[in-house]
Amino acid sequence: MAHVGHGGRGAHAHAGISMPGRLSTTALPDDLNALGEGAKPLGVWNTLKRLFRYLWPRDRPGQRLRVVLAMASLVLAKIITVLVPFAYKYAVDALSGLPNAQALQFAAVPVMLVIAYGVGRVLMVAFAQLRDWFFAEVGQAAVRSLADTAFRHLHALSLRYHLQRRTGALARIVERGTKGIEVILRFSLFNSIPTAIEMLLVLAIVFSRFGGLYSAVVALTIVAYVAFTWTVTEWRTQVRRAMNAADNEASGYAIDSLLNYETVKYFTNEEHEARRHDAAMAKYEKLAIKTTKSLAFLNAGQAAIFTAGLTIVMVMAALDVQAGKLTVGDFVMVNAMLIQLGQPLNFLGSVYREIRQGLTDLETLFLLLDMPPEITDAPDAKPLEVKKGEVRFENVRFSYDPEREILHGISFTVPAGKKVAIVGPSGAGKSTISRLLFRFYDPNAGRILIDGQDIRKVTQKSLRRNIGIVPQDTVLFNDTIGYNIRYGRLDASDEEMVEAAKMAQIHDFVMSLPKKYDTLVGERGLKLSGGEKQRVAIARTILKNPPILVLDEATSALDTMTERQIQAALDKVSENRTTLIIAHRLSTIVDADEIIVLEHGRITERGTHAELLGKGGTYAAMWKRQQEAARARERLRAIGEDDAELGFVRS
Secondary structure: OOOOOOOOOOHHHHOOOOOOOOOOOOOOHHHHHOOOOOOOOOOHHHHHHHHHHHHOOOOOHHHHHHHHHHHHHHHHHHHHHHHHHHHHHHHHHHHHOOOHHHHHHOOHHHHHHHHHHHHHHHHHHHHHHHHHHHHHHHHHHHHHHHHHHHHHHHHHOOHHHHHHOOHHHHHHHHHHHHHHHHHHHHHHHHHHHHHHHHHHHHHHHHHHHHOHHHHHHHHHHHHHHHHHHHHHHHHHHHHHHHHHHHHHHHHHHHHHHHHOHHHHHHOOOHHHHHHHHHHHHHHHHHHHHHHHHHHHHHHHHHHHHHHHHHHHHHHHHHHHHHOOOOOHHHHHHHHHHHHHHHHHHHOHHHHHHHHHHHHHHHHHHHHHHOOOOOOOOOOOOEOOOOOOOOEEEEEEEEOOEOOEOOEEEEEEEEOOOOEEEEEOOOOOOHHHHHHHHOOOOOOOEEEEEEOOEEHHHEOHHHHHHOEEEEEOOOOOOOOEHHHHHHOOOOOOOHHHHHHHHHHOOOHHHHHOOOOHHHOEOOHHHOOOOHHHHHHHHHHHHHHHOOOEEEEEOOOOOOOHHHHHHHHHHHHHHOOOOEEEEEOOOHHHOOOOOEEEEEEOOEEEEEEOHHHHHHHOOHHHHHHHHHHHHHHHHHHHHHHHHHHHHHHHHHO
């Protein structure tokens, strides 16, 4: 009965060896960077303890019962596995130890033993499958629970954290961490632990029936096998990490090049991009060959060690059979036991590798879950009660970086139902004000009040529920127009959604589309123009119906014609609402009740449009520049129209 070592069998399928373009399962530096500085490793034991909470939840007794039943099935499967060779032994002894005449007379004995052997093998598989049956719900429930916890935690983390980390790296951490549960369960609970139980049972049986010398040879064989597999696997892991890095580099070049397809074409750099990609693929090719060859070495070494141990035991058994100390059935039984033990040992290399990677991925996810949110509700936080909607900033100071303060003691009030605009050059701190109002950050000093309530002392949900925003850069979900409008209030009726779309002046456009409100907008809303996206954002805010409205440079990225159309919709939205406008184009705020000029984080001017023009200061200079630019655009447009008309006449 020849044994062929396959310690790496299935390694390409399970060991995290990714082909070009496929996501590698090996933790990447980006994953660690996504955690930020100061993240300390948990260690294997703490990681397993954290995992156990999801497998053995206090509030789910049914899941605990399934764990118990699964473990009982596992133990029974392994007990039957080591007992099956006994039926084989007794059948061989019954057949070889009786003359032919007597064998016919007592044929029922070996036949029953053979049947028992068959039944044992069926039960062995049946209990193993029953273990998987019970644990299927346990594993998937743990994956779902952990994924939900991670998803909620990511939304709880601060804006500062998300601006500093790569979204792709965070997604990989969650994806790999949740898959790590399945990996650990599959390779430890369904392979390593059963194999360890089987090894102990085999050693105990060999010791009790064949003596200490036999069990010593078997034990040494297992130790040598495990040591060799561990050593070679550690070496192969380093090679595979380098290979995965080359794979990621090649994939990165390919994706970046395709995302910038037009730029590549503009500068005719197709050959340059191909060379960069091929250079990374050359690294991958070299390392992939090395990985495959090292796998062959691992398989050969495992086969040699196991076969050597098996041969020594069989020689000893053969000599004892000749000496009359053992029967032929014993000879067959010890061979069957070791062959059965060899099958799970075949996968030891890939199992060890997968468990180690699964633990690493799971540990990284737990470290992410340990990241504390920067902004949290106060223990005694109450819901915000908006009666009038007055917004007041009192001596607010703020800095993203301690060495560079952005706002220097800002104080202003937006009276209930009034419209206040903030203008100023880029970097003056205008958008920071809206982020502070939404409490994405807390001021370093001073306070922000809504109807006299400090926003740090109210719940974040109630605060944001009462504020609507139309941002400069509207990002839509990759879903339908209807879904994106209804996102403002998920329980809104179709009639309310359509009414909001009409107020935002987008209903007619939507109805002209083949699928109307079921039209998909594409990733980040790229199938819509800038003006169409802005109208969707306005409709979404109208549907939310907040008492306080923030317009954060909502028209600055649009052309003049579209801006006028959008501005008309915004004027309707802001009626009878407390409105804070962060403006770039001054023509959109001439009717504001107050205009605040912000420079270098300080208020330098304030007043109505007419008052500020009369002062002849910064605002007046900005107005003059924008008016001159507008007149220049009008002249160019007029020249273009004249040229077009002249060309028509000449034709």
